[in-house]
Amino acid sequence: MNDSLLPLxxxxxxxxxxxxxxxxGRWPNLREACSVSAAVALVVVTTLMLAELxxxxxxxxxxxxxxxxxxxxxxxxxxxxLFAVLASVLWVVTSVYSIGYMRGLDEHAQTRFYASFAAAxxxxxxxxxxxxxxxxxxxYEMLTLATYPxxxxxxxxPALIASRKYLAYTMAAGVALLAGMAVLYSVTGTLExxxxxxxxxxxxxxxxxxxxxxxxxxxxGVKAALLPLHGWLPSAMVAPTPVSxxxxxxxxxxxxxxxxxxxxxxxxxxxxxxxxxxxxxxAYLAGTTVLFGSVVAxxxxxxxxxxxxxxxxxxxxxxxxxxxxxxxxxxGAVLHLVNHALLKITLFFCAGAIYVTTGRDRVSQLAGIGRxxxxxxxxxxxxxxxxxxVPPFNGFISKWYLCMGGLEADHTGLVLILVISGVLNIAYxxxxxxxxxxxxxxxxxxxxxxxxxxxxPLLLTALAxxxxxxxxxxxxxxxxxxxxxxxxxx
Amino acid sequence: MQPHREGFVDAALIPVGLVVVPLTGALLxxxxxxxxxxxxxxxxxxxxxxxxxxxxxxxxxxxxxGVIEYAYGGWRPPFGIAVRIDGIGALIAALIAGVxxxxxxxxxxxxxxxxxxxxxxxxxxxxxxxxxxxxxxxTADLFNLYxxxxxxxLAAYTLxxxxxxVATLASFRYLLIGTVGASFYLLGVAYLFALTGSxxxxxxxxxxxxxxxxxxxxxxxxxxxxxxGLKMAIFPMHGWLPDAYTYAPSAASALIAxxxxxxxxxxxxxxxxGVIQPAHRSLLLPIGDVIVILGCAGIVVxxxxxxxxxxxxxxxxxxxxxxxxxxxxxxxxxxxxxxTGAVFNMVAHGVAKATLFLIVGGMTYRLGSRSVKSxxxxxxxxxxxxxxxxxxxxxxxxxxxxxxxxxxxxxxMGCLEADRPDLFAVVVASTLLSAWYFLRLFEAAFFSxxxxxxxxxxxxxxxxxxxxxxxxxAGAAALIALGLANQTVIxxxxxxxxxxxxxxxxxxP
Numbered sequence: 001m002n003d004s005l006l007p008l009x010x011x012x013x014x015x016x017x018x019x020x021x022x023x024x025g026r027w028p029n030l031r032e033a034c035s036v037s038a039a040v041a042l043v044v045v046t047t048l049m050l051a052e053l054x055x056x057x058x059x060x061x062x063x064x065x066x067x068x069x070x071x072x073x074x075x076x077x078x079x080x081x082l083f084a085v086l087a088s089v090l091w092v093v094t095s096v097y098s099i100g101y102m103r104g105l106d107e108h109a110q111t112r113f114y115a116s117f118a119a120a121x122x123x124x125x126x127x128x129x130x131x132x133x134x135x136x137x138x139x140y141e142m143l144t145l146a147t148y149p150x151x152x153x154x155x156x157x158p159a160l161i162a163s164r165k166y167l168a169y170t171m172a173a174g175v176a177l178l179a180g181m182a183v184l185y186s187v188t189g190t191l192e193x194x195x196x197x198x199x200x201x202x203x204x205x206x207x208x209x210x211x212x213x214x215x216x217x218x219x220x221g222v223k224a225a226l227l228p229l230h231g232w233l234p235s236a237m238v239a240p241t242p243v244s245x246x247x248x249x250x251x252x253x254x255x256x257x258x259x260x261x262x263x264x265x266x267x268x269x270x271x272x273x274x275x276x277x278x279x280x281x282x283a284y285l286a287g288t289t290v291l292f293g294s295v296v297a298x299x300x301x302x303x304x305x306x307x308x309x310x311x312x313x314x315x316x317x318x319x320x321x322x323x324x325x326x327x328x329x330x331x332g333a334v335l336h337l338v339n340h341a342l343l344k345i346t347l348f349f350c351a352g353a354i355y356v357t358t359g360r361d362r363v364s365q366l367a368g369i370g371r372x373x374x375x376x377x378x379x380x381x382x383x384x385x386x387x388x389x390v391p392p393f394n395g396f397i398s399k400w401y402l403c404m405g406g407l408e409a410d411h412t413g414l415v416l417i418l419v420i421s422g423v424l425n426i427a428y429x430x431x432x433x434x435x436x437x438x439x440x441x442x443x444x445x446x447x448x449x450x451x452x453x454x455x456x457p458l459l460l461t462a463l464a465x466x467x468x469x470x471x472x473x474x475x476x477x478x479x480x481x482x483x484x485x486x487x488x489x490x
Numbered sequence: 491m492q493p494h495r496e497g498f499v500d501a502a503l504i505p506v507g508l509v510v511v512p513l514t515g516a517l518l519x520x521x522x523x524x525x526x527x528x529x530x531x532x533x534x535x536x537x538x539x540x541x542x543x544x545x546x547x548x549x550x551x552x553x554x555x556g557v558i559e560y561a562y563g564g565w566r567p568p569f570g571i572a573v574r575i576d577g578i579g580a581l582i583a584a585l586i587a588g589v590x591x592x593x594x595x596x597x598x599x600x601x602x603x604x605x606x607x608x609x610x611x612x613x614x615x616x617x618x619x620x621x622x623x624x625x626x627x628x629t630a631d632l633f634n635l636y637x638x639x640x641x642x643x644l645a646a647y648t649l650x651x652x653x654x655x656v657a658t659l660a661s662f663r664y665l666l667i668g669t670v671g672a673s674f675y676l677l678g679v680a681y682l683f684a685l686t687g688s689x690x691x692x693x694x695x696x697x698x699x700x701x702x703x704x705x706x707x708x709x710x711x712x713x714x715x716x717x718x719g720l721k722m723a724i725f726p727m728h729g730w731l732p733d734a735y736t737y738a739p740s741a742a743s744a745l746i747a748x749x750x751x752x753x754x755x756x757x758x759x760x761x762x763x764g765v766i767q768p769a770h771r772s773l774l775l776p777i778g779d780v781i782v783i784l785g786c787a788g789i790v791v792x793x794x795x796x797x798x799x800x801x802x803x804x805x806x807x808x809x810x811x812x813x814x815x816x817x818x819x820x821x822x823x824x825x826x827x828x829x830t831g832a833v834f835n836m837v838a839h840g841v842a843k844a845t846l847f848l849i850v851g852g853m854t855y856r857l858g859s860r861s862v863k864s865x866x867x868x869x870x871x872x873x874x875x876x877x878x879x880x881x882x883x884x885x886x887x888x889x890x891x892x893x894x895x896x897x898x899x900x901x902x903m904g905c906l907e908a909d910r911p912d913l914f915a916v917v918v919a920s921t922l923l924s925a926w927y928f929l930r931l932f933e934a935a936f937f938s939x940x941x942x943x944x945x946x947x948x949x950x951x952x953x954x955x956x957x958x959x960x961x962x963x964a965g966a967a968a969l970i971a972l973g974l975a976n977q978t979v980i981x982x983x984x985x986x987x988x989x990x991x992x993x994x995x996x997x998x999p
Contacts, residue, residue: 022873064974066890067899072974112869112936138890152937160937171925179918182899186906 100453180215197269223256241352329405368441507544675717725788740851748844788815828904845965
């Protein structure tokens with residue numbers, strides 16, 4: 001197969017957009033046009049890659065050999081394309097939403113905001129299409145640095161503290177990755193991802209495999225917010241809501257989860273993990289995180305923090321599914337990566353729309369708000385039901401497969417955790433919907449629905465959640481891709 | 491003796507272009523251009539242009555194991571002084587010539603501020619320094635290396651001292667410590683001469699095969715290592731460096747910080763693995779171990795001190811100590827990957843550190859301050875310099891795809907191959923320390939609450955003048971290019987050199 005320019009353009013388009021945004025800073029309309037048109041162009045590219053994947057296999061390109069035998073290399077396999085399509089489609093929606101949000105609040109430093117946003121997307125595309133661990137590491141670090149300005153955006157003390165915390169966690173994660181990667185390379189001489197595991201790793205000494213697995217999972221686990229590495233995520237909610245929506249519910253945190261899936265399925269594989277017990281340990285750690293996130297979410301009054309702990313919990317659903325090492329659980333995990341993205345971005349969009357429209361950001365202030373903003377809160381309700389796993393919303397299907405996978409792998413305890421967490425989901429989100437619609441408002445400020453630039457995106461993502469719930473293979477065909485990915489992993 | 495490589499240019503032109511041309515240029519300026527700044531600058535740029543051309547010629551001629559050998563005046567060793575350029579020597583020569591040319595293109599504007607009316611002397615001294623450094627990089631003769639070491643040091647003392655005020659004191663301290671170092675080195679050479687009757691590196695190596703390990707040999711190696719260790723500022727022999735780097739004029743800091751210590755490191759590499767025989771190395775093993783321990787200590791202490799600094803130049807100086815620790819660590823471990831990493835880091839760190847000093851010089855020029863605080867708003871007032879700062883910092887932290895990553899990766903592989911998890915842990919974890927002090931700069935440059943970008947800068951206009959910006963941009967671009975093309979450099983220049991190719995893979999020899 002020849003080199004294809006598609007994966008390279010997927011990284012280059014947002015990167016160029018970042019520069020263009022900086023150059024167009026003085027003309028806000030032109031600047032936002034850059035963001036939106038780059039997002040649309042990116043969707044075209046990722047869709048083309050999906051078509052290429054279906055017709056003639058993964059598109060790939062080798063850029064430069066960085067260390068002997070390992071090149072800076074991009075390759076659009078099923079998992080990568082799925083993640084890239086998801087992130088790029090949601091970038092379009094978020095770009096429109098950001099315009100409404102940032103202008104609605106009259107935020108400062110909007111040029112830096114949009115430029116960093118585009119840079120973060122470029123890094124996410126790199127993560128999605130990385131053909132080997134070194135390339136993944138490169139873009140993973142770039143992602144850290146591109147999102148750092150977004151966390152520090154407000155430049156007030158809490159934002160700077162949160163951004164330092166974010167950097168401390170993620171740079172430490174980078175060190176863990178570097179260590180694991182170096183030992184892996186010294187044992188196998190390659191870092192190239194291979195469905196089912198890098199050849200030769202299974203024969204390595206158990207201590208080495210143990211170290212590599214722990215180091216890589218610790219590295220990716222930070223962005224995936226695995227307990228006890230999750231501390232940065234709730235603090236990072238100080239960032240503007242579009243950042244929380246796309247980056248801290250989709251691109252950044254899912255890059256961590258994505259890295260975990262790559263480590264489990266494409267670096268190790270069942271053979272190299274056999275007998276180590278680390279996959280089981282990871283599954284139980286993820287299970288603990290699922291419960292922990294849900295329980296802590298119950299007590300959060302700050303709406304975004306409540307959603308952040310919910311994210312902590314749901315990211316671990318995915319990690320758990322991948323760590324179970326069965327086809328059904330893996331398919332469920334990959335599908336949940338998509339479903340949670342749609343649901344959580346909807347919820348964050350709603351939180352942001354409420355904040356811009358009413359200035360409220362606490363759960364306790366939301367009584368009666370559903371009567372004034374029925375569409376927004378309707379979307380919020382869809383997000384809530386989806387996360388809880390109520391049919392016919394999309395969250396149900398992925399959770400179902402996760403539970404089936406858990407039963408196949410004979411981990412009834414983990415299945416129980418998933419069920420309990422589903423109930424907790426209702427407990428921490430549904431009261432918001434209930435009070436919004438069925439309690440009288442306690443103040444009489446006049447406000448109506450959110451600005452269309454925010455309302456339309458959140459309705460779209462909510463409808464997409466519903467659509468994927470009834471027809472999981474709609475659009476890009478997430479379900480068939482998830483099955484392909486799971487099927488590739490022996 | 492290997493023959494010259496024919497067919498490219500007369501091999502004699504290269505050593506002449508590397509050493510004799512800048513030496514002549516320095517004398518020419520001193521003789522004709524004192525008081526004529528423009529002429530002095532033109533002569534300097536032309537001279538270092540020729541120097542760079544010669545270095546590029548050396549790169550081509552010495553790739554894939556090629557060697558240039560040349561004897562000054564046709565006097566063959568052991569009587570005459572010989573030049574021997576291998577891939578590593580050519581690489582370092584190119585580093586010297588490239589950084590020097592960039593600094594010379596950069597310097598007129600800032601010299602007008604920092605050293606009014608003394609520019610021609612500055613150029614003359616800098617060219618003298620370049621000649622000496624090139625001489626050290628390519629000479630095959632240990633005593634000749636001492637001569638160039640002293641010439642270069644004298645030029646460096648002067649370049650530091652012209653900073654005025656505290657710089658005089660810093661320079662005096664540098665002179666005292668530097669002289670002690672040079673004396674140790676000379677003593678070591680004297681011992682080797684007594685043992686073998688030769689000053690030529692290759693001859694000494696040959697003769698040492700016949701010499702039984704003895705106290706004299708140990709003394710010789712220890713003295714050479716201490717002497718060169720002082721010159722390359724291995725912890726705890728680094729005391730002279732922070733003040734010298736901080737108080738020297740900006741252009742001189744870039745030149746000295748980028749190059750001086752690297753050439754001493756190259757000399758140490760040659761002594762440890764080119765002159766001393768493998769058979770003797772078991773006897774001398776503790777020296778490698780000591781260098782390793784001092785290297786680690788330098789990494790930790792240098793990084794921690796850098797975190798605590800408020801003056802940018804001082805911060806960069808301490809970060810140099812940390813990076814020289816990396817180089818020392820690689821040389822001490824001594825397997826092929828570790829030494830490759832050390833050599834690559836000489837280049838990566840040389841370019842990155844020179845670029846950073848040029849950026850700080852630019853800030854001094856435009857904003858009139860070089861404190862960490864004055865970085866506030868740099869992202870707006872000097873966006874291109876700030877971008878170059880980010881790239882150079884990436885390289886210093888060791889993030890791919892910059893050159894710094896390659897250096898670190900090879901060093902890590904060297905640690906793993908030598909089966910030293912402790913050193914592996916130090917190198918990997920040190921990433922966090924260097925990230926700490928550089929990210930602190932980013933926060934100041936891009937997000938500081940007190941934004942000075944609206945204040946009236948010392949000089950109006952957007953960014954720096956092109957002549958200052960272009961060298962900075964070239965440095966940043968070189969770091970990425972070196973990172974992407976690292977396999978070409980490593981395979982064709984470093985690993986193909988007999989010195990590195992002869993090293994064992996795996997555990998410490």
